[in-house]
Amino acid sequence: MTDAAVSLRDLMSPTSIAHPYPLYERMHRRGEPVIEDPSGVHLVSGYAECHALLRDARCSSDETGSTMFHRMRGRGELSGEDAALLAKAPFMLLDPPAHTRLRRLAHTCLIPAFAGLPERIERIVAELLDAAGERELMDVVADFAFPLPVRIICELLGLPQEDFPRLGRWSGAMARNMDQAFNLDAAARAEGTRARASILDYFHELIPARRAAPSGDVISQLVALADQGAADTEEVASICALLLVAGHETTVNLIANGVLLLLGDPGLRQRVADRPGAAKAMVEEVLRFDPPLHFRTRVALSDIEIAGRVVPRGATLVLLLAAANRDPKRFDSPDVFDLDRRNNRHLGFGLGLHACLGAALARSEGEIALREFARRVRGAERLEARLTYRPTLAMRGPARLPIRYTSVGPGRAGTDSFTPHERTHEMHTTTTTELTEDRLGLLMQGHVAFQALWAGHELGLFGHLSAHPDAPVEETAKALGIEPDPMEVLLGALRGVGLVEVHDGRLRNAPLAEARLVPGKPGSFVPMLGWQHHIVYPGMRDFTAALRSGSSVGLRHFPGPGETLYERLADHPDLRAVFQDAMSGLSSLANEALGSCGALRGLHHVADIGGGDGTNAIALVRSHPGLSVTVFDLPSVTKMAEENIARAGLRDRVRTHSGDMFSDPFPEDLDGVLFSHLLNIFPPDTSVGLLRKAYDCLPEGGKVAVLNMMQNDAKDGPATTMLAAPYFLTIASGQGRLYSWAEYESWIREAGFGGYERFSDLPFFHGLHVGTR
Numbered sequence: 001m002t003d004a005a006v007s008l009r010d011l012m013s014p015t016s017i018a019h020p021y022p023l024y025e026r027m028h029r030r031g032e033p034v035i036e037d038p039s040g041v042h043l044v045s046g047y048a049e050c051h052a053l054l055r056d057a058r059c060s061s062d063e064t065g066s067t068m069f070h071r072m073r074g075r076g077e078l079s080g081e082d083a084a085l086l087a088k089a090p091f092m093l094l095d096p097p098a099h100t101r102l103r104r105l106a107h108t109c110l111i112p113a114f115a116g117l118p119e120r121i122e123r124i125v126a127e128l129l130d131a132a133g134e135r136e137l138m139d140v141v142a143d144f145a146f147p148l149p150v151r152i153i154c155e156l157l158g159l160p161q162e163d164f165p166r167l168g169r170w171s172g173a174m175a176r177n178m179d180q181a182f183n184l185d186a187a188a189r190a191e192g193t194r195a196r197a198s199i200l201d202y203f204h205e206l207i208p209a210r211r212a213a214p215s216g217d218v219i220s221q222l223v224a225l226a227d228q229g230a231a232d233t234e235e236v237a238s239i240c241a242l243l244l245v246a247g248h249e250t251t252v253n254l255i256a257n258g259v260l261l262l263l264g265d266p267g268l269r270q271r272v273a274d275r276p277g278a279a280k281a282m283v284e285e286v287l288r289f290d291p292p293l294h295f296r297t298r299v300a301l302s303d304i305e306i307a308g309r310v311v312p313r314g315a316t317l318v319l320l321l322a323a324a325n326r327d328p329k330r331f332d333s334p335d336v337f338d339l340d341r342r343n344n345r346h347l348g349f350g351l352g353l354h355a356c357l358g359a360a361l362a363r364s365e366g367e368i369a370l371r372e373f374a375r376r377v378r379g380a381e382r383l384e385a386r387l388t389y390r391p392t393l394a395m396r397g398p399a400r401l402p403i404r405y406t407s408v409g410p411g412r413a414g415t416d417s418f419t420p421h422e423r424t425h426e427m428h429t430t431t432t433t434e435l436t437e438d439r440l441g442l443l444m445q446g447h448v449a450f451q452a453l454w455a456g457h458e459l460g461l462f463g464h465l466s467a468h469p470d471a472p473v474e475e476t477a478k479a480l481g482i483e484p485d486p487m488e489v490l491l492g493a494l495r496g497v498g499l500v501e502v503h504d505g506r507l508r509n510a511p512l513a514e515a516r517l518v519p520g521k522p523g524s525f526v527p528m529l530g531w532q533h534h535i536v537y538p539g540m541r542d543f544t545a546a547l548r549s550g551s552s553v554g555l556r557h558f559p560g561p562g563e564t565l566y567e568r569l570a571d572h573p574d575l576r577a578v579f580q581d582a583m584s585g586l587s588s589l590a591n592e593a594l595g596s597c598g599a600l601r602g603l604h605h606v607a608d609i610g611g612g613d614g615t616n617a618i619a620l621v622r623s624h625p626g627l628s629v630t631v632f633d634l635p636s637v638t639k640m641a642e643e644n645i646a647r648a649g650l651r652d653r654v655r656t657h658s659g660d661m662f663s664d665p666f667p668e669d670l671d672g673v674l675f676s677h678l679l680n681i682f683p684p685d686t687s688v689g690l691l692r693k694a695y696d697c698l699p700e701g702g703k704v705a706v707l708n709m710m711q712n713d714a715k716d717g718p719a720t721t722m723l724a725a726p727y728f729l730t731i732a733s734g735q736g737r738l739y740s741w742a743e744y745e746s747w748i749r750e751a752g753f754g755g756y757e758r759f760s761d762l763p764f765f766h767g768l769h770v771g772t773r
């Protein structure tokens with residue numbers, strides 16, 4: 001007996017929404033990757049066919065161009081309200097050039113906001129699981145999978161948490177309406193239309209407020225760029241609505257579907273909990289095996305021949321991505337969930353121009369949520385044998401998932417942010433890094449990896465891709481002034497280490513490269529690259545010699561009088577500028593905490609010892625009205641500080657003082673002393689000596705602040721701090737290194753300070769210690 005063809009009606013039935021996979025399997029068994037439904041819609045279940053159509057410029061995302069929509073309109077099935085809203089479609093339902101312009105705008109505003117997200121996600125996941133630990137039951141959807149992405153997207157967009165109940169309701173109604181044209185339930189359609197109108201109204205009210213008082217969130221940035229001519233207010237509201245809905249609807253289902261799999265397989269739970277990298281692999285396999293998004297629609301702009309059929313112009317194509325992910329022609333044993341699956345190029349996030357913009361965010365949320373659930377929630381079991389699914393196939397996931405568990409294990413240490421700790425010695429965040437062959441290979445060729453990064457920077461690649469995301473490879477090579485073959489070599493190296501991505505011959509920065517490697521962007525690492533290239537790189541070739549002799553042999557690359565790099569730089573003005581730029585870049589990443597932590601509030605006069613080019617002093621006075629700062633540094637450096645201070649228009653509040661911090665007295669009338677990136681240059685007794693010198697010149701209640709990159713107390717991480725240390729022995733001073741939380745605390749106390757506070761989780765592995773006399 002042969003199977004009957006699967007119809008659109010079969011797929012949209014409640015039974016199929018709960019169990020679509022047997023239908024997909026039937027479609028594959030019948031060997032027809034593309035079928036024409038009696039409704040005129042074409043159902044595409046083959047992987048190769050979906051893959052091709054997602055990238056085919058003859059396929060439009062604008063549903064209003066389809067024959068089906070014209071018919072609906074003709075039959076009066078679209079209300080005036082529906083039609084008006086369709087005219088304000090989000091960019092996922094538009095074609096180039098409008099799609100390209102609006103997606104680029106959203107990308108520009110969103111990607112920098114992704115920096116630092118893993119820490120935020122870790123924190124929220126920890127809070128949700130801590131709260132679950134106080135109970136024995138939870139609904140995985142309502143208590144875990146839903147609040148995490150909602151809180152994250154609200155933080156990114158700067159939306160108040162209290163607005164979320166209504167935003168969540170509207171967004172849910174819109175997601176239910178994703179089946180739109182196929183959803184014959186008129187009431188649900190009308191509710192979806194009303195919800196979209198309400199969300200747009202909400203953002204229309206918010207936009208003028210953000211214009212009047214920008215607050216650094218994604219919406220403020222969108223508004224600022226829109227006001228420069230990038231988009232109109234209607235389009236900004238539409239982008240905000242899309243980010244809100246897309247920012248959590250898929251992720252809720254990704255997490256819930258993942259937890260469902262964990263609950264059914266204790267062995268899987270164990271592996272995800274224990275094995276580094278397993279949670280990442282799990283997210284990819286969930287996206288293939290049971291993805292949140294089951295289909296996307298397209299409209300044929302001309303007759304398209306595919307799999308031996310001609311799809312006529314105007315026809316609606318339903319690309320069944322979840323079916324394609326189980327195509328036996330593409331995946332071995334497609335119906336088996338395989339954590340070790342190789343070559344897992346699923347279509348879970350779509351592909352081509354419309355590939356999910358927030359894929360990196362969703363992946364990160366999914367990975368951390370599933371890993372921590374597996375790690376912490378013990379003895380979990382489902383309370384309902386029968387699952388109830390949300391009533392839409394487009395966004396598929398359980399409506400609820402109640403579970404019981406025996407306990408919730410402890411979270412990781414150090415996930416609190418900006419928390420002052422009084423007399424604490426707990427270990428700071430540490431992750432043991434598993435050594436794999438690939439990682440060992442990367443270490444062995446670390447110098448090549450850096451040269452690739454530097455070449456990308458020197459050729460202007462990251463800046464170019466920021467201005468032209470999704471540029472064709474060939475065009476980019478031309479813009480960089482290199483031939484296609486060398487370009488391939490460069491791209492190979494950069495893709496190998498994950499700095500750039502290529503999709504369909506188009507090139508873009510990886511999200512973190514976009515946030516950190518684009519010159520001139522706030523928070524850019526670029527100034528530190530020059531220092532690595534011109535100073536650290538040549539000097540570190542002498543590391544072994546420095547270890548053998550216990551001295552800064554690498555200094556030989558910077559000839560001149562003086563025992564330290566800082567003194568020698570007086571004779572190398574170009575390198576001095578490179579060095580101070582790097583320090584300023586590093587300090588700018590972290591010094592916001594000096595203001596936001598509030599520890600230095602109320603002080604009148606702070607000396608910034610070894611204050612460099614004045615970056616920290618300028619930031620300090622800007623965040624502390626009534627404060628003045630004296631930058632104390634070597635004479636060649638205070639000149640640079642003076643220029644920066646004058647440029648900032650702060651000569652009345654920031655002064656400089658040239659001298660040697662060991663032999664000259666500190667400035668007078670101080671009630672605060674700052675040592676930023678300084679005590680690490682010296683051995684512990686020298687640091688204690690400097691802290692004592694600060695103590696001696698401070699009055700009762702005066703404060704000393706130490707800002708630095710921190711080692712954890714186990715002294716095995718984070719890797720970035722550990723690898724920053726050998727430079728001090730080999731090049732900078734021949735004696736320093738980076739120290740741990742406990743070491744700084746003990747020196748501050750040893751120098752006589754009675755009060756002690758620490759502020760952890762500052763950007764780029766920094767910490768702040770504050771002692772009070």
Ligand SMILES: C[S@@+](CC[C@H](N)C(=O)[O-])C[C@H]1O[C@@H](n2cnc3c(N)ncnc32)[C@H](O)[C@@H]1O
Nearest residue numbers: 566583587610611612633634637660661676677
């Ligand atoms: C690593 S940089 C830190 C700059 C700045 N505090 C910051 O955080 O960006 C160290 C600074 O200490 C200064 N320095 C080194 N030895 C010094 C000394 N003996 N007296 C005064 N300043 C010194 C250097 O010139 C340099 O500006």
